[in-house]
Every structure is written in C-alpha cells, then in structure tokens.
Amino acid sequence: MAETLTIWTLDWVPPGPRGFVRDLRLRWAAEEAGLAYVVRTIAFEDRETNHLDRQPFGQVPFLTDGDVALFESGAGLLHLAGKSETLMPRDTAGGAETLQWTIAALNSIEMVSVPWWFLKVTGQAENGLASWMDKRLAQLEVVLSKRDWLAAGRFTVADLIMADVLRVSDVRARGERPATEAYVARVTARPAFRKAHADQIAHFAAADSERSKRG
Amino acid sequence: MAETLTIWTLDWVPPGPRGFVRDLRLRWAAEEAGLAYVVRTIAFEDRETNHLDRQPFGQVPFLTDGDVALFESGAGLLHLAGKSETLMPRDTAGGAETLQWTIAALNSIEMVSVPWWFLKVTGQAENGLASWMDKRLAQLEVVLSKRDWLAAGRFTVADLIMADVLRVSDVRARGERPATEAYVARVTARPAFRKAHADQIAHFAAADSERSKRG
Numbered sequence: 001m002a003e004t005l006t007i008w009t010l011d012w013v014p015p016g017p018r019g020f021v022r023d024l025r026l027r028w029a030a031e032e033a034g035l036a037y038v039v040r041t042i043a044f045e046d047r048e049t050n051h052l053d054r055q056p057f058g059q060v061p062f063l064t065d066g067d068v069a070l071f072e073s074g075a076g077l078l079h080l081a082g083k084s085e086t087l088m089p090r091d092t093a094g095g096a097e098t099l100q101w102t103i104a105a106l107n108s109i110e111m112v113s114v115p116w117w118f119l120k121v122t123g124q125a126e127n128g129l130a131s132w133m134d135k136r137l138a139q140l141e142v143v144l145s146k147r148d149w150l151a152a153g154r155f156t157v158a159d160l161i162m163a164d165v166l167r168v169s170d171v172r173a174r175g176e177r178p179a180t181e182a183y184v185a186r187v188t189a190r191p192a193f194r195k196a197h198a199d200q201i202a203h204f205a206a207a208d209s210e211r212s213k214r215g
Numbered sequence: 216m217a218e219t220l221t222i223w224t225l226d227w228v229p230p231g232p233r234g235f236v237r238d239l240r241l242r243w244a245a246e247e248a249g250l251a252y253v254v255r256t257i258a259f260e261d262r263e264t265n266h267l268d269r270q271p272f273g274q275v276p277f278l279t280d281g282d283v284a285l286f287e288s289g290a291g292l293l294h295l296a297g298k299s300e301t302l303m304p305r306d307t308a309g310g311a312e313t314l315q316w317t318i319a320a321l322n323s324i325e326m327v328s329v330p331w332w333f334l335k336v337t338g339q340a341e342n343g344l345a346s347w348m349d350k351r352l353a354q355l356e357v358v359l360s361k362r363d364w365l366a367a368g369r370f371t372v373a374d375l376i377m378a379d380v381l382r383v384s385d386v387r388a389r390g391e392r393p394a395t396e397a398y399v400a401r402v403t404a405r406p407a408f409r410k411a412h413a414d415q416i417a418h419f420a421a422a423d424s425e426r427s428k429r430g
Contacts, residue, residue: 056354056357057319067307068307069308071315072323074318074322075314075318078293079311093282093283093284096284096285096290096294099290099294100286100290102290103289103290103293103321104286104287106321106322106326107289107321107322107326110322111321111322114326115330115331116330119342119344124343128334128338129330129333129334132333139271142267142271
C-alpha cells in the first residue's frame with residue numbers, strides 16, 4: 001500500500017494567521033483533486049529550528065508522498081498538479097499556461113505583495129514597494145477583466161495559488177479592482193477552498209483546547 | 216518540422232543590467248540541455264506596453280516552443296527541464312527535489328532578495344527587508360556548507376536558478392558566506408553559463424553599434 005499523502009503543518013498558531021497558514025494551499029489542492037491525505041504536525045515552539053532537517057528555512061508546510069518529500073508550498077502544488085487533471089490540464093499548451101500563471105503568482109505578484117505586507121505590518125504602511133505592487137496589481141486587473149480563469153479557460157492550480165496570494169485583506173484593500181475582487185470571490189467560493197479553510201481553522205482551534213487543558 | 220525554440224528578449228538595454236537580463240536563464244538552460252534555440256527581440260522603447268499581449272507585466276523573457284508560449288523565466292526553466300534530464304532527473308524523488316529547490320530560489324530567496332535590492336537601489340541601503348534577507352541567506356549557507364548541489368546530488372535547473380539569484384553583486388556583498396560564494400563560483404563556472412552570459416553581452420553590444428549608426 002502506498003504511503004498516505006501527508007501535509008505537515010504546525011500544531012498551533014495564534015489567531016492572527018489562522019486561515020492563512022500555507023498548509024491551506026496543499027489541503028485545498030488535495031480537496032480539489034480528490035486525493036486522500038492526512039495532516040501531521042510539528043511543534044509551534046522552537047518552530048524555526050525544530051525541523052531544519054526537513055525544511056531549512058524553518059517553515060511550513062511540507063509534503064510527504066511515498067518516497068517524495070517536498071517543502072515550498074508552490075512546489076507541493078505543482079507536485080499535486082502532476083497527479084490530477086483537475087489541477088492542471090494534460091495537454092502541453094494548457095499545462096504550460098497553468099505553469100506560467102502558477103509561477104507568476106509566486107514570482108511576480110507574491111514577490112512584491114509579501115515583502116510589501118511585511119514592511120507594512122512592521123510599521124511602514126507606505127513603503128518603497130507600494131508603487132511597484134500597485135502597478136503589478138493594476139496589470140493583473142487588466143488580465144482578470146478579460147477572463148474568469150487564468151489558464152486554459154477553466155479552474156487550475158494557477159487560480160488556487162493566485163487567489164490565495166490576492167485574498168490577503170491588506171492586498172484586497174489596496175484600491176478598487178473590481179475584476180480582481182470578483183475573481184477572488186469566484187475562486188474562494190469553491191467547495192474545496194471552503195472545506196480546506198474550515199479544516200485549518202478547526203485544526204488550530206482544537207489545539208487551543210489542548211493547550212488550555214495542559215494549562 | 217517543429218517550430219524552433221525561441222527566447223524573446225529586448226533588442227537593447229543600457230550597460231547596467233547587461234549580463235543580468237533574465238533571458239540569460241533560458242539561454243543557459245538551453246545550452247545545458249543542448250537544445251537548439253534562436254533569440255528574437257522586442258523594442259526597448261515602450262517596453263512596458265509594447266508586448267502586453269504576450270507578457271501582461273511588460274517584462275522579458277518569454278519563450279515560444281511550437282504551440283507553447285510561456286512568460287515567467289521560472290516557468291520557462293521548468294518547461295525546458297521537462298525536455299532534458301540534464302536539467303531535471305527523471306526519477307520521482309529527484310525530480311521533486313529539483314522542483315522544490317527551483318521554487319525555493321524563486322519564492323523563498325528571490326522573494327526577499329529582489330525587493331531588498333529594489334529598495335537599496337532606490338535609496339534605502341538599510342531597509343526593513345535586510346534582516347529577513349540576511350536570515351534566509353544564513354539558512355542557505357548552512358545547506359550549501361553540506362553539499363555541492365542543491366538537489367539529487369548533481370547539477371540541476373535548481374542550481375541554475377539559485378546561482379542566478381545569488382550571483383547579484385549586492386547580494387554577494389552581504390556578509391561572509393564562504394559556502395555560498397564557492398557554490399556561485401562552481402555553478403557559474405559551467406561552460407553553458409559562460410556561453411549564455413557572453414552571448415547576452417554580445418547581443419546588447421551589437422545593438423549599441425546599430426543604435427549609433429541610426430544616430
């Protein structure tokens with residue numbers, strides 16, 4: 001019997017990041033693809049050093065799948081996409097377009113939005129990355145005003161990752177971008193997102209109870 | 216006859232970015248893989264808007280390969296890796312490890328190093344991203360102190376992209392990291408890098424002559 005697909009995350013996080021910890025991306029992809037999986041955890045305490053043998057940057061999630069072990073949520077998504085036509089079309093052109101937009105989410109949008117957000121939450125609300133980010137978001141608004149899905153005329157893993165990058169409230173609040181807002185609403189209305197999101201919230205809430213018992 | 220693999224870049228850039236325009240990544244990968252390719256160009260003038268039908272963020276490079284058209288250098292690299300065992304091992308675990316480190320270069324290292332560099336060159340030498348970048352670079356130094364190549368015990372496309380991210384002089388100057396420095400030297404000593412680099416330099420230098428003739 002093949003080893004079960006396992007998504008590794010933290011055993012607990014404070015309320016702030018709940019619903020945004022990136023194991024959500026892998027849960028969501030597995031739900032879309034109908035792949036069975038289990039969730040296992042590493043300790044929140046000493047999280048930056050307690051699993052460096054598995055993740056050299058001390059982050060979650062990581063994924064194990066038989067003899068495959070992967071960190072980087074984007075890599076995990078592409079690995080799962082290789083197992084499911086729901087996530088990535090099997091024709092060469094459609095697969096390439098999906099790959100292109102998956103990388104665009106990671107390396108053209110998130111590469112600006114996450115550092116911008118990091119500076120913002122560390123006290124620089126209007127920082128030197130704001131105009132660059134606003135430009136990228138405006139360029140993406142043009143794309144999304146012309147189509148419902150990024151690649152291949154249908155939902156793919158590219159929409160999963162792009163919507164996950166865009167749904168961050170600070171990013172959504174960054175100006176009026178109606179096509180992008182409709183896109184985020186459309187992608188996150190999918191049952192697989194709702195289940196993955198609810199499951200992550202429940203996972204961390206259950207850990208609250210455990211921690212209060214330990215007192 | 217299949218359409219030739221075509222790498223699209225700008226027809227000219229000022230001296231500063233020469234040797235760093237990202238068509239280099241695709242030239243390098245094609246050279247490693249022994250794939251025949253041609254280079255075609257779009258005009259530097261109005262470059263942010265003159266090819267939005269091909270690249271919605273107004274950037275280069277993009278790649279065409281028969282009926283496949285791809286922007287995002289990372290996506291182009293993974294597309295080429297699918298055509299060449301030199302770039303990515305064919306066994307599942309080795310392929311996954313290569314994918315993981317390719318995404319790590321794009322979404323864990325470059326996601327910090329490029330915004331940090333952008334703030335630096337726009338006047339904020341010590342900006343709010345410096346400590347985050349230094350931490351990531353230190354974590355990577357630990358990895359590189361234990362192995363010569365990131366994935367599968369040999370050169371892969373993950374090394375190509377990681378070395379390209381790390382070879383930026385401002386990043387190299389960011390503290391003493393001997394294993395990283397040796398790694399960058401090792402990867403960029405490859406004949407395929409040297410050829411791709413020299414070809415890009417020559418490409419833009421030739422355009423200087425054309426421009427001076429046009430007066």
